[in-house]
Amino acid sequence: MLDHKMTCPLQTDNTDILLDYCSRSLDPDRRAMFERHMAHCAECRDMASAQSEIWMAMDAFEAEPVSADFDQKLYARIDRLEHVPVWDKFWAPVRSYLQGQPAWKPALSVAAASAALAVVFFVRTDVMAPRLMPAINVQEVVEAEKALEDLDMLGQLESESPQSEKETI
Numbered sequence: 001m002l003d004h005k006m007t008c009p010l011q012t013d014n015t016d017i018l019l020d021y022c023s024r025s026l027d028p029d030r031r032a033m034f035e036r037h038m039a040h041c042a043e044c045r046d047m048a049s050a051q052s053e054i055w056m057a058m059d060a061f062e063a064e065p066v067s068a069d070f071d072q073k074l075y076a077r078i079d080r081l082e083h084v085p086v087w088d089k090f091w092a093p094v095r096s097y098l099q100g101q102p103a104w105k106p107a108l109s110v111a112a113a114s115a116a117l118a119v120v121f122f123v124r125t126d127v128m129a130p131r132l133m134p135a136i137n138v139q140e141v142v143e144a145e146k147a148l149e150d151l152d153m154l155g156q157l158e159s160e161s162p163q164s165e166k167e168t169i
């Protein structure tokens with residue numbers, strides 16, 4: 001029997017097979033083939049073990065999406081903004097502008113949140129995945145987008161609730 005040598009997925013830019021292997025969604029035939037290939041391809045072996053670590057880290061990461069502290073701060077901030085008197089809402093942007101801070105609050109909280117997320121992702125990827133693969137970037141972008149969509153929704157709820165009556169022009 002000819003032991004077919006598989007073309008190295010790293011050389012053919014066919015990283016899907018590697019990612020599928022690490023996420024255990026590769027069909028048994030291709031899995032066996034890839035394992036045979038890995039036996040004599042150190043690059044794929046390294047990549048697979050790095051990927052597995054990332055996958056495990058991502059699993060752990062999904063279990064606790066963002067720090068409890070982050071949510072707490074975000075909700076506290078929203079709460080604070082919802083309970084300020086109406087006149088204060090009008091003056092707050094002006095006052096913060098005078099204090100040299102960025103002014104409008106939904107923009108501010110989303111920007112702050114995305115900055116915080118960016119820090120989380122950069123720190124994490126830095127520590128755990130010095131050799132980032134494109135697919136992992138995609139995964140992160142999807143997660144960051146999801147988080148930002150949630151924030152966006154919060155922001156919309158926030159701006160809809162007390163002011164909606166006023167804005168029916």
Ligand SMILES: [Zn+2]
Pocket residue numbers: 007008009010037041042043044045
């Ligand atoms: Zn290889």
